Amino acid sequence: MSSIQALMEDNDLQHIVKNELGKELLRKELVLEDPLAQIMALTSLAPFSESNRECSKVAFIVYWGVNKVKTKEENGRADVLPMISKHEGKELAYRCLIARAFFKGALMDLHERRAAPKPEYYYEAGVNAFYSINEKEIGNHFKKWELFLQTVFI
DSSP, rough: OHHHHHHHHHHHHHHHHHHHHHHHTTTTTTTOSSSHHHHHHHHOOOTTOOOOOHHHHHHHHHHHHHHHHBBBBSSSSBOOOOOOOOOOHHHHHHHHHHHHHHOOOHHHHHHHHHOOOOOOHHHHHHHHHHHHTTTTHHTHHHHHHHHHOOOOOO
């Protein structure tokens, strides 16, 4: 393996590069053509996560949520909010994180108007769902990810 190949495959180096890209994105001095790469660069800035894998996984979850919002259902609403009776496992975990980070007002509205659970319920459901799909790092940092995503993306 050449030294350049070794550098390209070095997870620590990849994390450093993504981190620097994320800083440039926050200064609005750089815009990447690939939305997923842009999201990955931003999630790599999470100060509480030491895992490149965790940051990349959360980036994929955010990207998944963005695509869900862009693809509206027949009734004209985005299908991104969690429904305990309908979703489980990975889908429930992703939806709880996306909803708590970006759509907390919609969760509160559903609670007040439709007797859905309070937004706090989706915190516990999300943490438990991440544990059940063996994504314990995200489960352990769920609240921190929620706040980080709100800060960076909203």
